[in-house]
Amino acid sequence: MQFESFSDFIAMGGYGFYVWLSFGSCAVIILGLLFGSLYEGKQLKQQVKSQMAREERIKKAKEMEAQV
Amino acid sequence: MWKWLHPYAKAERAYQLCNTLLPYFVVVSVLCIVVGWVWGLAYAPADYQQKDSYRIIFIHVPSAILSMGAYSSMAIAAIIALVWQLRNAELAVIAIAPVGAAMTAIALITGSAWGKPMWGAWWVWDARLTSELILLFLYLGVLSLFHAFEDKKAGGKAACILAIVGVVNLPIIHFSVEWWNTLHQGGAITKFDTSAIDPSMLWPLLINILGFAALVGMLTLIRLKNEIIQVEKHRPWVRQLVSRG
């Protein structure tokens, strides 16, 4: 361990702002992209699901019509 | 090899391949990045010249390497897409582009955050920073060209052509910018044995590079899966997949 205490670790020998700025923005960009992509995938699957449900409903409505 | 590769031209097989590969990439990237960051931030010794500010290297160098690596893999996918007319390769181009753009953005942000304490300015018109900025423009060009097309099939092809034009130009741009102005310190890890960087710093750096590479692979796979579903959403296999999960 290079640092004596946790506050030393945060300070990074006076360069804390720059170091944490870089690491923070890196984490934000990566996590943003990751969760954005995952959310997009979920959204897509949801779309397919609702499309399927819609087709099912149309099919049922047509069957009802045919019966009447 | 073609016999082995050919089934993956089918979207369903490609999707399954993504699923099988994804866990490995997740494990490697999470493990390496956690180890690399903790090692780099807390355990690696401070640089005698740049003190603790040099710790930015542990994300700056990997993201810069991967920004170019992602571009070349995008261009390779684009060539495959145009030559063999593989739709999946086209989708891969579209999947890699945002990931590469993110890597480029990280390299730029960390570069300027490192430049401020070292050079005294957030932005210096130095050769490598400038060519990285141009690389970001090229990525954004590919992405915005793809999204400008109504017809995604034509958009994918156009994006592929632009990616190839970009990869032809990239060395010229890089060389010209390098020649135009050089202020940046030279590459530190060109050779392992004569490396200018101490092993105690080199190891966490290498681990981080590996982690970032796996991260790029992981994000690309996730996005590629999305793109495949987007294209194939009316196919029965997607419907089965959705109703199962």
Next chain:
Amino acid sequence: MQVSNSYWTLFCSVYKKDVTLAFRQRAEIVNPLLFFLIVITLFPLAIGPEPGLLARMAPGIIWVAALLSTMLGLDKIFRDDYMDGSLEQLIASPYPLPLAVLAKVAAHWTTAGLPMVVMAPVFSMLMNLESQALGATILTLLIGTPLLSFIGAIGAGLTVGLQKGGILMSLLVLPLYIPVLIFATSAIDTSIMSLAYSGQLAILGAMLAVALVAAPIAISSALRVSVS
């Protein structure tokens, strides 16, 4: 008819058609030049009229203005033909598309690049450029502007089918212009210091040679994507 002969006829007829069209609507030739002139006028107004400062910045300003004004005409290079369907005819014809594309790019250069080369002495006078740099300015414009037409036509081909292709095209093309800008301005800078600038010119020439061979192929495949 001999095949080589008919290739030449194709090149000539496409070239003639585009140049004649441009000369019929004179605005197409005059407007980019006026734009060039206005951009150059803006710089002394923005940064101050000291001759020394202007002379120092002249190569850069002239070249940036040249980049921007070639962008103006690029949008039209394939747009009209796309609109009236003659581009589709060219693609469907048995003749090689790259050849027709080459003719169109040549026509674009004749109407957009060449006038700038001719007017270069006037512009460099306006910017107080030293007289020994005049030759370099003209030479770099002469080699560089066809290069700009080639690279720009790739962007124009990719965006011709889009509704709002204009701005997108400049986004795609301007990063690719950077090497031309760097070498051209450095040639002029070197000539101001009375040093040999043949190296930069040679690199520009090499880039032009590569573009001459590779760009028509890229442009035609871009057009095939856009039109289909």
